[in-house]
Amino acid sequence: MTDLDVTPTQQRTLEALRRQGAALRFDAGEIAELVAYATSEVAALSDRLDAHTLVVAKHDLSGILGCETHHVHRDPFDWSARNACGSVVHRAIQLQLNWRGDPLPVQLVDEAIDRLTAEDNSLAAWLNECSPADIADLRGFALDSVTRFMESFPPLQPEWTPVVEARVMWPAAGPIQFRGRVDLMLGRPSGTESRKVFVDVKTGARATAHALDLHYYALIETLSRLVPPRALASFYLDAAEAVVEDVTMPALHASLRRALAATERLIEVDVEGRTPTKQPGWSCRWCPVAEGCQEGQAWLAKLDVS
Numbered sequence: 001m002t003d004l005d006v007t008p009t010q011q012r013t014l015e016a017l018r019r020q021g022a023a024l025r026f027d028a029g030e031i032a033e034l035v036a037y038a039t040s041e042v043a044a045l046s047d048r049l050d051a052h053t054l055v056v057a058k059h060d061l062s063g064i065l066g067c068e069t070h071h072v073h074r075d076p077f078d079w080s081a082r083n084a085c086g087s088v089v090h091r092a093i094q095l096q097l098n099w100r101g102d103p104l105p106v107q108l109v110d111e112a113i114d115r116l117t118a119e120d121n122s123l124a125a126w127l128n129e130c131s132p133a134d135i136a137d138l139r140g141f142a143l144d145s146v147t148r149f150m151e152s153f154p155p156l157q158p159e160w161t162p163v164v165e166a167r168v169m170w171p172a173a174g175p176i177q178f179r180g181r182v183d184l185m186l187g188r189p190s191g192t193e194s195r196k197v198f199v200d201v202k203t204g205a206r207a208t209a210h211a212l213d214l215h216y217y218a219l220i221e222t223l224s225r226l227v228p229p230r231a232l233a234s235f236y237l238d239a240a241e242a243v244v245e246d247v248t249m250p251a252l253h254a255s256l257r258r259a260l261a262a263t264e265r266l267i268e269v270d271v272e273g274r275t276p277t278k279q280p281g282w283s284c285r286w287c288p289v290a291e292g293c294q295e296g297q298a299w300l301a302k303l304d305v306s
């Protein structure tokens with residue numbers, strides 16, 4: 001990454017994302033073993049799917065490996081100003097990449113909302129029907145995030161080959177597919193040298209789940225392209241701080257074991273009809289069946305110190 005005229009927080013981010021040591025090359029034999037193991041395990045799980053198909057996204061992993069009963073009764077997805085914010089922010093960052101001149105965050109956000117409204121998908125349908133107050137909320141949330149991003153993340157340079165909302169998928173076809181979408185992908189491999197950095201942009205505080213999500217994306221990238229990313233970063237907008245870790249073979253193996261365990265549970269519960277188990281925890285607080293769940297109520301009662 002080249003030297004740039006940057007603010008102190010942009011400089012800090014730049015330093016955190018820069019490669020610290022020697023060029024990173026993974027052992028081709030170890031990668032081949034990982035891919036072969038994943039291929040045989042996914043084939044064995046696919047045999048249990050009958051005519052079903054299964055797309056495994058990051059929220060499926062955390063959902064089924066948390067409380068299975070909550071996973072079964074999870075609320076259907078509905079768009080709101082809060083959850084549409086990420087799409088607007090990503091589109092605004094994408095626009096900034098090729099915008100001539102020095103755009104203001106508000107220009108990028110308004111243009112992003114206009115463009116998303118003109119598309120043909122469920123978000124566009126919601127944007128076309130939501131109230132002016134929802135649009136005002138959405139604009140406010142997105143403006144906050146885009147402003148913070150532009151202040152604290154170094155200006156994206158064309159030579160970094162940035163890709164916003166980069167999709168990763170493995171395998172290309174088959175009844176089971178691992179899929180993800182990386183907020184921001186920087187760099188590209190040079191031969192077998194790992195050079196990519198995956199960045200997820202986060203509001204709020206640091207959480208273990210953020211690293212697990214990035215490990216999953218790195219696993220899918222490795223299985224599909226055979227060259228792992230170099231590093232993974234959660235970029236926390238509120239703190240203007242990037243938490244970066246190098247990609248390692250043990251982390252890729254752990255992520256594969258987690259993905260396979262979750263996939264097996266998804267098949268057992270969603271396809272084969274096994275009774276879901278309960279695992280009380282923080283998700284009891286927003287679980288739609290909490291009122292009638294003894295285990296959940298007992299766990300929530302322990303939180304009530306009044």
Ligand code: SF4
Nearest residue numbers: 067284287290293296
């Ligand atoms: S209340 Fe808690 S334990 Fe009960 S189903 Fe919901 S998440 Fe699971």
